[in-house]
Amino acid sequence: MKKTFLLLFITLLMLGCKKSELESVNSSPAVAAYDVEAPPPPKEVQQMAPPKAISEKLLPDEDQSSQSPVAPKKIDTISKKIIKNGNMKIQVGDIKKAQTQVGEILKKNDAYIQNEQFQNTDMDDNLELIIRVPHKNFDALVNSFSDGVGSVLSKNISSNDVTEEYTNVSIKLANKKIYLEKYRDMLKNASTTKDMIEIQETIRELEDEIDIAEGRLRFIDDRVKYSTLKLSLYKEKVRSSSTSKIGFGSRLADSVTEGWNSFVSFLLGIISFWPFLLIIPVIIFLWRKWKAGRTKN
Template sequence: MKNIIFLLSCIILINCSKSGGSKQEARADLMEVIPEEKAPSVAAVSPPLSLSEKLIPDENKSGKEGYVHKKTDTISKKIIKNGDMKIQVGDIKKAQNQVNEIIRKNNAYIQKEEFQNTDMNDNLTLIIRVPHKNFDALINSFSDGVGSVLSKNISSNDVTEEYTDVAIKLANKKIYLEKYRNMLKSAATTKDMLEIQENIRELEDEIDIAEGRLRFIDDRVNYSTLNLSLYKEKVRSSATSKIGFGSRFIDSLTEGWNSFVSFLLGIVSLWPFFLIIPMIVFLWRKWKSKKKVQN
């Protein structure tokens, strides 16, 4: 009985090995049947490994299996700082000299300058770009010695995640671009060449946009922006005015004369009414006299 069971087991194993071998032969035959002309098109190119898998090795492992996903750890924190300050000063020119000295000490520069002189106030507006590490020192210097701070608003924006995403996508697009350029060298037909060239053109445009975005973020991170307004009020009050009596007396005479001239001009502007009213009175009296004669 044991011999019979042993013989049956051997027969089963031999059949299984033959079926496996036949499947492998069938697969080999199938690969030989597919002609080269029906190879996958350009669009069927397998995507490259992501940047995190391709460029970030794990120190504890070696070889291709040692690449792990590390997304945000590869790029330092990207913080954009902006600020707005309004300072009231007694002398615009003096305050501007102080501001220029503070800007020089902090390695900053003025991106835009605008001055407005009105009847009520003088206003000097500066857009200042300062290295990220000197931003706080610049704010403190303006707060301490330039004038009276009327308003101050400081904000920080963490763009690390956006920067990392753009950088990873940019690196992947460059890998695609290199692969398409290699395929262009071995393109067999004009149709394939045109397809590959179109893909290359689109990738180059996307790469330019991504690189521009990274440059913009780097600029905003490396140099913070401060909008500074130096404000001098011109309105005088009786308690604080230092103008003498003679100057104020002359100003009052001038103001009175201007008011009188304005009054005369206002009367002159009513000349049509001065002509119409006497005519109406004359016609009314004439009509009244005729009515009396008829009675």
């Protein structure tokens, strides 16, 4: 009887072990998926090697780098601001001819006349020109006047570096614009009338300061872009025998005229003292009367 129970127990134990092994095999999805459904990995994936470092992914390909040049780095700086001015005085033989030559030189150098003034005297003719010329053509213009127009009597050229002033004004202008936007936002959220009035007054002052700064920058840009040259064309008049006042007769007549004018001026000066002339006889009369009374005593 005991042998029968022992044999039955061993049989059941063996059946249970086999069942557990079958369940463990069937319950493994990785093995089943790999053996049944999952295909082997493609050859391209097997042959692809991982990058050595992350920076290698960011490096451009050799073909792309050779085709697309690297963009230059933008430098946030203000270029040099140089204002050039000049003064020239040239003696010429004929004003009209010299004026024609000046017009051709101006046209060649893209310059223009801003102001023109002509004076005709007994001694000379003088044509004053204020010329505006592009900065790059200033030196060529001055050289052209020096070489082909006439004899240069005087020349003065000056350069003024206003880069620092331009930079300071630009920085202050940018800051004022930032503050202006902030005050405009504050105006939208203002809750009282007093705050609105104060903010509007501040905005008005900022707008005026911005207009002044922008005007100053425009003025500097104009003076930098176009240089200014003051040109004087001078022609001394040649005296003829009919118009000359240097001869003896002319000098004698001028001397007589000048002497007569001096005499008239002297006479008029004496007449201007007529109140004092009236006082003198009175003083003389009183002095004689006083002297006569003293003699009697």
